Amino acid sequence: MRRTPHLSTPPPFRLTALLAATACALTACAWGGDQNAKDVRPPTAPRGVTVQAGSATTAHVMWNQATDDTEVTGYDVYRGATRVKRVPGGKHMVDVVGLKPSTEYTFTVRARDAAGNVGPAGKKLTVTTPAAAAADREPPSRPGAARGTAEGARAVTLSWGASTDDQGVASYEIYQGTSKIHSVGRGERTTLITGLRPGTSYSFTVKARDAADNFSPASRAVRLTTKADSGGKDGASGAAGTAPAGFHAATHRADGAYYIDLSWTPPHTGGAVSEYQIHLDGRTATSLVFGGTAPRGKATHSFYVGKEPGAAHRVKLRAKLPDGTWGAYSPERAVTTGRSS
Template structure:
């Protein structure tokens, strides 16, 4: 089969999604927009807000979190989550996040996300039970997969808090009993526990701890790679396009950015705005007008901690072979 060089039209283009090509790192530019922002009630009086870390030069040193127009929290640049307390029960709130760099520049606000606190629970002083057996396993060198048994409460478990040592690093909804923690260091031993929280902000005792050691080296782990990766081609208006689809990796946040590798090298990146897909995602891009050209294609995700995940399986396609 004949092989063609990566067409210039592929390196900079927008089709189904926003495709980001050149990324300026000029010192005059403010930080970028935080992506992957989510907000979920942690109790009747608190909301847990998360976002993806913003990379830049100069580096981001802080994140400002807003409830409506009011700034309610300032978070150090090495974190990407915060609990917003002292809220009203049974109330809907809107949150945004902005990044601030080392030179004091404040970037644009993220998209708005909404969360509603549950109704108040009168005279509830009973915490949930201790979560069931916590299990964990390293996923390569930079991630860990955790799962636990559901806690019980006389009313309702609203959320689960995940701790690394004595530090809370993540929170999930009360119906979720598993997560993937990213941003870990290779060859490092970690200790995790989980606590349940009810609407009255009562915290359960910590689960039994699980200890694990990440793999050495630079491997980022198969679980951080897009799953179910498929590739095919189609012809439209006299030109050929490669069509991709995949299932986003499970992480402790939202994946909004991907990098496409064509014939062994990065070719283009894409960023989902609005509500990034949680199930199957798709993307299509131009590769030229000549039939019978073979291409190898892979994909990887930028994880919420700002690092790149593992590459997907490689697929080989030939222009014209799929019609």
């Protein structure tokens, strides 16, 4: 007579473990696994990318901080389709060397996170290096006295006198102590330095650079101390020097609807400001991002507010600074649809 095999029942704790292991395999859970394996969302494209020829063989690339659902751990800088620099996530500028004089180059920047996700490229920018000066060993003269003002807790404004050079100044390099932190074109005499720490004393100097990579002696150092408090919320510096200047608002009517027209002068950051935040009637209304070349002089923008005449509105805006934080708001302006301002 054939006997039926005896099937033993697993103890409760073994059954629980078996069910849990099965569920884990089916749902791909990761006990103690690498949490970055789940991160498939790439960072955003860096905004506010600027590029400046530093000399006949160098270019200085800067950008605003990108964002990510976890953390941006680095940036890749491309010349055309070739990656030429890789920098850590806390750095938002780099010098690209080894270029050819009188040559046009295109640069882009991409952000990456800890999981290896690489975001889309920021705005493509083209720069042409100046011609090389034959046998130029003469450095530019020392820049005129540097001056500065603390702009709240995390920024300072610097200005200096012009340098002269037998072949022409190509750029000005700004140093914090012995470290280069910024570069601006030969036509600039003022710049905004952001990303500083509250309540901290800093020493800044400026050097002029010519197309042959000759550097001038450093300017006289200027020492500035940032304010102790944050001066604002949501990452805003709260400093008046970081606010758009000459802000004006008016309204016009077109095709049966009303629009608010804005005009302003961007804050002096040593580069183009490509992103702004518009605040309407006590709340954030929209972000404005300039495509192509962002205006360095007077900027304008117009946006729809409705079809009702006699509607009162309050509007102001602020700029996104090179370190990725928001600057101070412009003065608030009041406008009424259907009335001249």
